[in-house]
Amino acid sequence: MVRKTTITVALLVMWILWTTANILFTNYPNFNLRKMQPLPKNDSSFNFTILMYAPPIYPKNYYKINFLRKCVFDNCKISFDRSLLRYSDAVIFFYKEITFKPPTKFPNQTWILTNFEAPNFKSPERYIKLFKFDWTMSYRQDSDVYVPYGVIKESRMNNKKNYSSIYSMKTYDVAWIVSNCKTRSRRDEYVEKLSEYIDIDIYGKCGWYSCRGSIFQCKKRLSKRYKFMLAFENSLCKDYLTEKIFHLYRDNIDIIPVVRGAPNTVEHLPNSTFVLVSDFKSPKDLADRLKIIGGNETLYTEMLKQKDKYTAFSDPNEETGIWGVCRTCKLLNNNYQTNKTVDTEKWLSGGSCILPSDL
Numbered sequence: 186m187v188r189k190t191t192i193t194v195a196l197l198v199m200w201i202l203w204t205t206a207n208i209l210f211t212n213y214p215n216f217n218l219r220k221m222q223p224l225p226k227n228d229s230s231f232n233f234t235i236l237m238y239a240p241p242i243y244p245k246n247y248y249k250i251n252f253l254r255k256c257v258f259d260n261c262k263i264s265f266d267r268s269l270l271r272y273s274d275a276v277i278f279f280y281k282e283i284t285f286k287p288p289t290k291f292p293n294q295t296w297i298l299t300n301f302e303a304p305n306f307k308s309p310e311r312y313i314k315l316f317k318f319d320w321t322m323s324y325r326q327d328s329d330v331y332v333p334y335g336v337i338k339e340s341r342m343n344n345k346k347n348y349s350s351i352y353s354m355k356t357y358d359v360a361w362i363v364s365n366c367k368t369r370s371r372r373d374e375y376v377e378k379l380s381e382y383i384d385i386d387i388y389g390k391c392g393w394y395s396c397r398g399s400i401f402q403c404k405k406r407l408s409k410r411y412k413f414m415l416a417f418e419n420s421l422c423k424d425y426l427t428e429k430i431f432h433l434y435r436d437n438i439d440i441i442p443v444v445r446g447a448p449n450t451v452e453h454l455p456n457s458t459f460v461l462v463s464d465f466k467s468p469k470d471l472a473d474r475l476k477i478i479g480g481n482e483t484l485y486t487e488m489l490k491q492k493d494k495y496t497a498f499s500d501p502n503e504e505t506g507i508w509g510v511c512r513t514c515k516l517l518n519n520n521y522q523t524n525k526t527v528d529t530e531k532w533l534s535g536g537s538c539i540l541p542s543d544l
Contacts, residue, residue: 232260233517235510236273239282240265252510261514275513277322280313280533287316295319297330297513298527303369303420304535318527320516322509325424325537329523330516332509333424335431337455340496342436348486351439358479359385359443360407361415362400366391368419371541372445375468376415378544382472385415404432408440412479413460418446422538426453434458434497441488443475448539458492462543 252263270276271291280300290296298318320329359379366373376385388394388403396403407414416430425447433442444450445462460478465471478484 233262233274233514234269234272235261235263235275235277235513235517236267236269237263237265237508238267238270238276238288239278240508241279241282252508253514256511256514258511258514258518261510261517263510274517275320277508277510277513278316278318283310283313283316286312290317295517297322298529298532299323299330299508300533301332301334303418303422303425304533304538313529313533316529318529319523319525321527321532322513324426329521330509330512332512333453334427335434335497337431337434337453337495337497340436340494342493342496344490344493346439346493348489349482351489352482352486354409355412355479357386357411358383359413359415359475360388360411360440361385361392361417362388362396362403362407363392363417364390365419369538369540370417370419370421370445371544372417372419374544375445375462375541376417379468379472382469383475386411400428401432401435404440405438408433408438411440412485413443413475414440416442416444416446416459417462420538421446421448421541422535423447423449424453424537426450430454430459431497434492434495436496439489441478441485441492443471455491455495457488458495465543467543 253259253261264273267288270288273294275295275297277297277299280298281302296316296318297320298316299322301324322328322330322332324333325331361376363372373391376387379385386392386394388396388407396407398406404414414433416433418425418427418429426444427446430442430444430446432438433440442459443462444454444459447453448463450461450463460471460475462471465474478488
């Protein structure tokens with residue numbers, strides 16, 4: 186009886202030791218511990234995480250967009266989850282959405298100041314001065330992440346247009362589509378003076394006429410009846426050329442752009458495809474030139490033919506990825522470094538802009 190009891194106790198002790206060993210050394214999930222452990226820096230299938238910490242309010246469905254669908258590199262992912270700040274390689278802040286103090290900036294993290302609007306002529310808002318940005322992203326060529334509103338390339342289309350027929354359909358001189366009436370460029374004042382010497386029909390919120398459909402569809406319809414379309418920017422800033430201009434270089438837009446915008450416009454647009462306002466001393470001189478071109482079929486159609494040699498990609502995803510995330514991904518892969526902190530006040534001021542001198 187004593188021997189059986191001894192064997193039973195020994196077996197019980199062995200079972201307790203075996204059970205204890207399994208508890209100590211087997212990798213059972215510990216949910217309390219897991220919450221305290223840091224997440225891996227990136228998912229195993231990605232090398233870089235780009236966090237949109239302060240995205241723009243437009244478009245509202247941005248979280249559904251495939252931002253990286255045409256990127257050269259496929260080892261980046263994009264997130265809108267601010268809780269992943271610690272684990273992000275690049276953090277993007279849109280200037281207009283910075284209404285808060287800066288969050289914690291972690292080591293080896295790149296913060297990007299993003300702004301696609303023309304610079305202000307006043308000091309930036311108070312919170313943005315507290316941020317330490319490493320890169321800039323904008324339409325400016327001197328940005329770290331350069332994201333123009335459009336890119337013009339030679340067209341691959343074999344145009345077989347009847348330019349004489351196109352010209353004969355144009356019975357009006359100048360069209361202008363505008364919704365922002367009072368601007369720093371004082372474009373409304375220029376158009377008012379220009380209209381004293383040539384007929385201008387104004388569409389949109391600032392004009393007398395409405396145009397159905399999207400802005401691009403409107404331009405396409407008007408291009409059949411008008412000889413010229415004004416592409417006047419709201420600010421006269423270096424490299425600031427928007428969709429107002431690039432839309433007019435899309436295929437089947439048979440109209441000549443009249444451009445008043447960036448002081449370095451000629452760096453961006455092909456020669457002999459547009460009329461540049463700054464080439465003329467006064468609105469009257471410009472009107473006289475437009476009448477000469479518009480009244481001569483040969484001169485006019487030669488400009489159209491020249492313009493048709495090019496086409497514009499005004500969808501930024503074609504070249505840069507929406508909001509420049511493809512180029513951001515590329516720079517991360519290339520280990521791009523600036524070794525500087527962005528001078529926020531200087532970058533956002535009007536130093537790259539000029540005031541109008543043609544009125």
